[in-house]
Structure formats: C-alpha cells, structure tokens
Amino acid sequence: MYHLYTHNDLDGVSCGILAKCAFGEKVEIRYNSIGGLNDQVARYLERPKKKSSLIITDLSVNEQNERGLDAYYRAGGKVLLLDHHKTALHLNEYPWGKVQVEYENGKLASATSLLYEHFIQQRLLKPTKALDDYVELVRLYDTWEWEKAGRVEAKRLNDLFFMVSMEEFEETMLERLEDDDQPFAFSDFEDKILNIEEERIERYVRRKKRELVQTYIHDRCVGIVHAESYHSELGHELGRDNPHLDYIAILNVGGKKMSLRTIHDHIDVSEIAARFGGGGHSKASGCSMGEEVYRLYVSETFTMEPVRPDAFKNKYNLKDSPFGTLYENRKEQQIFIFSSDKEWEVDVDDQECSERFSTFAQAERFVKRRFSAWLVRDEAYVHYLMEQRSDKRSRALVLV
Structure with missing residues (x-):
C-alpha cells in the first residue's frame, strides 16, 4: 500500500492524480495545508504501517519529522520526499529526499513534474500526450512561467481547480487523462464557465486595486x-x-x-x-x-489611505513627456518630473530635488517610492502648467 501526503493546491492535488494513475486503488492520499503536514507525518511515524511506502510531495517537514523519517528509513521503512522549494534543499542530504528547484535547461520544477518523472523512471507510468500536456500546464502555473510562455490555459486550469470541489476536479482529470492519444483540453462547458469566471476575477481585481x-x-x-x-x-x-x-x-x-x-x-x-x-x-x-x-x-x-491608481485616459499628462509629467499624493504635494540636459529632474512643490536620473523610469520609481504619488488627470496637469507660466511671467515683470 502506498501513502501519499501532499499539498492541497493544484500542484499538490495533481500529484495525487498521478499517484492514482500509477497505483489505482493501492494508494491512500491525504491533502494537507502547509501547517497540517507535520501532524500527519508524526501520526504515521507513531504507527508505521507494514509493507507500505510513504511519499511526500510539494511540502517539507520540520526538524523533528526530518529525524523521524530518517530513523524510519534506516530501520527499513520506504519513504520518498519530493519537493521543489529551495527552503527544502537541505533534505537532499538524506537518501530519501529529492529536492530540485530547476532543471538543467533553466526551467523551474514543480512537484507534479518531479513525481511524473519519478514514476516514468520507475516504470510505474507510461508517458502519454495527455499526461505530458497536463503536467506541463501544472508546472507552468505553479512556477509562474505560464505568462512568459503564453500558455493562458495553465491559469485556466488553476481557475477550474478552485471553481469545483477537489473530489470533482480529481475525478474529472482522471477520466480525461485516460485518453492516451489525445492532447489535454477543456470541455466546451468548462470553457464557458471559465470565461464567466475570468470576468468575475477582473471585477474583483479592479475593485481591490x-x-x-x-x-x-x-x-x-x-x-x-x-x-x-x-x-x-x-x-x-x-x-x-x-x-x-x-x-x-x-x-x-x-x-x-x-x-x-x-x-x-x-x-x-x-x-x-x-x-x-x-x-x-x-x-x-x-x-x-x-x-x-x-x-x-x-x-x-490600518489607518493608511490607499494610493490612487494612475490616471489612464490622459492625452496630455503622459509618462516620459518632453513637457514634463505631474504627480500628486495624499499630502497634496505636486511632484513634477521633467527632462533637463539629457537627465531627468524632480520638483516637489516647486522645490528642486538634488537627485538626478538617467531615465524617466528611474525618476518615476523614485517619486512613487518616496512620495507614494500617482499620475494626475489632464485637468490638474493643464492647471499646473498654466500656474507655472503665470508665475514665470510675474517674476519677469518684477525684474523689469
């Protein structure tokens, strides 16, 4: 009998799906939170089961369970820990630990991809197009490489994971992965509900911004x-x-x-x-x-006021503008970024800062970090420029 203890996110649950593909009914799976694994492992070590193998994926153990697992292994117990978080790299010191953050080609590893490779090497699973596709989507999402790779379906897979129960997701994926020759794909119904979910996410994110x-x-x-x-x-x-x-x-x-x-x-x-x-x-x-x-x-x-987002419909107050760019903050300070002698300078309430920047992006980063400021709307920008022009004219008349 196999016992798999794994995380309760997409990467961890996908390890459970692979284990069921490999072992069928001969595996008992427990999905754990980050804080719940150690209690689970401690209970297993208190009452180790004969003729059983323990596999831990996507999570690492504390020092006490680390010592317990090593003693269990040295006494003849079968245990394997697979992880891809660099905080667990010290577990590679043990013969039962395999922690790999990235592959030789520079791609980041996931628990699912590591377990898939292990099962193939041990001839517990045969690679198929469906499994290859599914494992790669999980890896891309869990490592945040999906956007760079242009694989939005990886994010949609995670969206689907959170939209249905864990049991339903597991059952659906197992049925789909049984079709060896077909690439992994969403059903028409899943595509429809995922489109609805994306709209809901966009509204939620827009409000939280x-x-x-x-x-x-x-x-x-x-x-x-x-x-x-x-x-x-x-x-x-x-x-x-x-x-x-x-x-x-x-x-x-x-x-x-x-x-x-x-x-x-x-x-x-x-x-x-x-x-x-x-x-x-x-x-x-x-x-x-x-x-x-x-x-x-x-x-x-708790008492801090939110930072306003940058104005996004401007035609005049634009970033990197040769006429300068205006920002404001909650203290009602006006911060003006402008180009001078191939450098970018910053004025705060008409007082020049000592810092100089080689690019507009550097100047804006300074302004946003130092002053918690945002890009103002065109109306405020035009009013600011008119005031600056009026002040200059007044000073000129005084000099005359």
Missing part, C-alpha cells in the same frame, strides 16, 4: 491589500501596475494567512516568508499570520 496601501517594511517598499480570493491574479496585476513596489502582501485576516507576490527577479519573497515561519517560491510565497505579521502588515497600516 483601489484598496492598495503602500509602506516600507524591513527596508522594502511594500504594497498591501486585504483579500480572501484570487491571490495569484491580484498579486500579478498589482505588481505589474506598480513596478516600483518590491512586493505585494495579500492579507486574509479571516484565514490568518499572508500571501506574498513579486514580479522582480532581484526580490525573493520566500526569504521574507521564511522570516515569519513560511516559505514557497522566489516570486510566490506565504506564511501564517502570527503576531509580528499582524503588527507589521495589519495594525500599523
């Missing part, structure tokens, strides 16, 4: 929003719209969880999550909401 607050936490410029749903979509959209932010923190106070997302290669949110006892990927991680997380991200930011 207006609730984003900005602050500095541990020297990082952070965007914070409270949301219970669609964390990946929300994190992606907010990060893309606000590239000056180092990362996005999505808070679910009811669920006592925090999700972290970034679009930047130089920011590793798994390190930030690890500071609070969590973990994950470099661009997508999470942790439980303990006292310190609550204080830093909820309590100390």
Whole structure:
C-alpha cells in the first residue's frame, strides 16, 4: 500500500492524480495545508504501517519529522520526499529526499513534474500526450512561467481547480487523462464557465486595486491589500501596475494567512516568508499570520489611505513627456518630473530635488517610492502648467 501526503493546491492535488494513475486503488492520499503536514507525518511515524511506502510531495517537514523519517528509513521503512522549494534543499542530504528547484535547461520544477518523472523512471507510468500536456500546464502555473510562455490555459486550469470541489476536479482529470492519444483540453462547458469566471476575477481585481496601501517594511517598499480570493491574479496585476513596489502582501485576516507576490527577479519573497515561519517560491510565497505579521502588515497600516491608481485616459499628462509629467499624493504635494540636459529632474512643490536620473523610469520609481504619488488627470496637469507660466511671467515683470 502506498501513502501519499501532499499539498492541497493544484500542484499538490495533481500529484495525487498521478499517484492514482500509477497505483489505482493501492494508494491512500491525504491533502494537507502547509501547517497540517507535520501532524500527519508524526501520526504515521507513531504507527508505521507494514509493507507500505510513504511519499511526500510539494511540502517539507520540520526538524523533528526530518529525524523521524530518517530513523524510519534506516530501520527499513520506504519513504520518498519530493519537493521543489529551495527552503527544502537541505533534505537532499538524506537518501530519501529529492529536492530540485530547476532543471538543467533553466526551467523551474514543480512537484507534479518531479513525481511524473519519478514514476516514468520507475516504470510505474507510461508517458502519454495527455499526461505530458497536463503536467506541463501544472508546472507552468505553479512556477509562474505560464505568462512568459503564453500558455493562458495553465491559469485556466488553476481557475477550474478552485471553481469545483477537489473530489470533482480529481475525478474529472482522471477520466480525461485516460485518453492516451489525445492532447489535454477543456470541455466546451468548462470553457464557458471559465470565461464567466475570468470576468468575475477582473471585477474583483479592479475593485481591490483601489484598496492598495503602500509602506516600507524591513527596508522594502511594500504594497498591501486585504483579500480572501484570487491571490495569484491580484498579486500579478498589482505588481505589474506598480513596478516600483518590491512586493505585494495579500492579507486574509479571516484565514490568518499572508500571501506574498513579486514580479522582480532581484526580490525573493520566500526569504521574507521564511522570516515569519513560511516559505514557497522566489516570486510566490506565504506564511501564517502570527503576531509580528499582524503588527507589521495589519495594525500599523490600518489607518493608511490607499494610493490612487494612475490616471489612464490622459492625452496630455503622459509618462516620459518632453513637457514634463505631474504627480500628486495624499499630502497634496505636486511632484513634477521633467527632462533637463539629457537627465531627468524632480520638483516637489516647486522645490528642486538634488537627485538626478538617467531615465524617466528611474525618476518615476523614485517619486512613487518616496512620495507614494500617482499620475494626475489632464485637468490638474493643464492647471499646473498654466500656474507655472503665470508665475514665470510675474517674476519677469518684477525684474523689469
């Protein structure tokens, strides 16, 4: 008998689907949250089952279970842990641990792709077109490579996963993957409900964009929003719209969880999550909401006003404009970015900043991070320019 303990997200549940394809009724699967795995493993080690194999995927264990699993393995027990999070790399020191973050070709690994390869190598599964396609979609979504690869169906697969029950998703995918020769595809009905879901997600994200607050936490410029749903979509959209932010923190106070997302290669949110006892990927991680997380991200930011989004229907106040670009913030400061001698300068309420920038993007990043400012509408921009022209004319008359 096989026992599979895995995560309860798309990547983890897909490991369960592969295990059922390989073992049929000879596998018992338990889907766990990040915090629930260790209790599950501890119970297994207390009463190890004879002639059984334990497989753990997409999650890692604490130090106590690490020692327990090693003792169990050395006593003749069969155990395999497969993971792809860099916070679990130390488990490669054990013969039962295999942690791989990325492949030799530079592609990032997922638990599903690692387990699929393991089953093929052990001749427990034969590769098929349907399985190949499905495993790749899961890998693309879980590693956030789907957008770069132009594979929106990977995101739609995750949307479908959250739209139906875990049992229904598992049953549907098992039936579809039995068709060896056909590539993996959604049914017509699934396509229709996924289109409806995409519209719902767009409305939800659009509303949450207006609730984003900005602050500095541990020297990082952070965007914070409270949301219970669609964390990946929300994190992606907010990060893309606000590239000056180092990362996005999505808070679910009811669920006592925090999700972290970034679009930047130089920011590793798994390190930030690890500071609070969590973990994950470099661009997508999470942790439980303990006292310190609550204080830093909820309590100390609760009274902050949201940062307004940039005006998006402008014809005159445009970014990188040769006539200059105007921003404002909650303190009603007016920040003007303009080009001078092949450099970009910044004026704050007509006071020149000492900083100089070689590109407009650098200047705007400085303005947004330092002043929490947004691009104003054309009306305010034209009024500002008229005032500047009037002031210059007045000063000229005084000099005369």
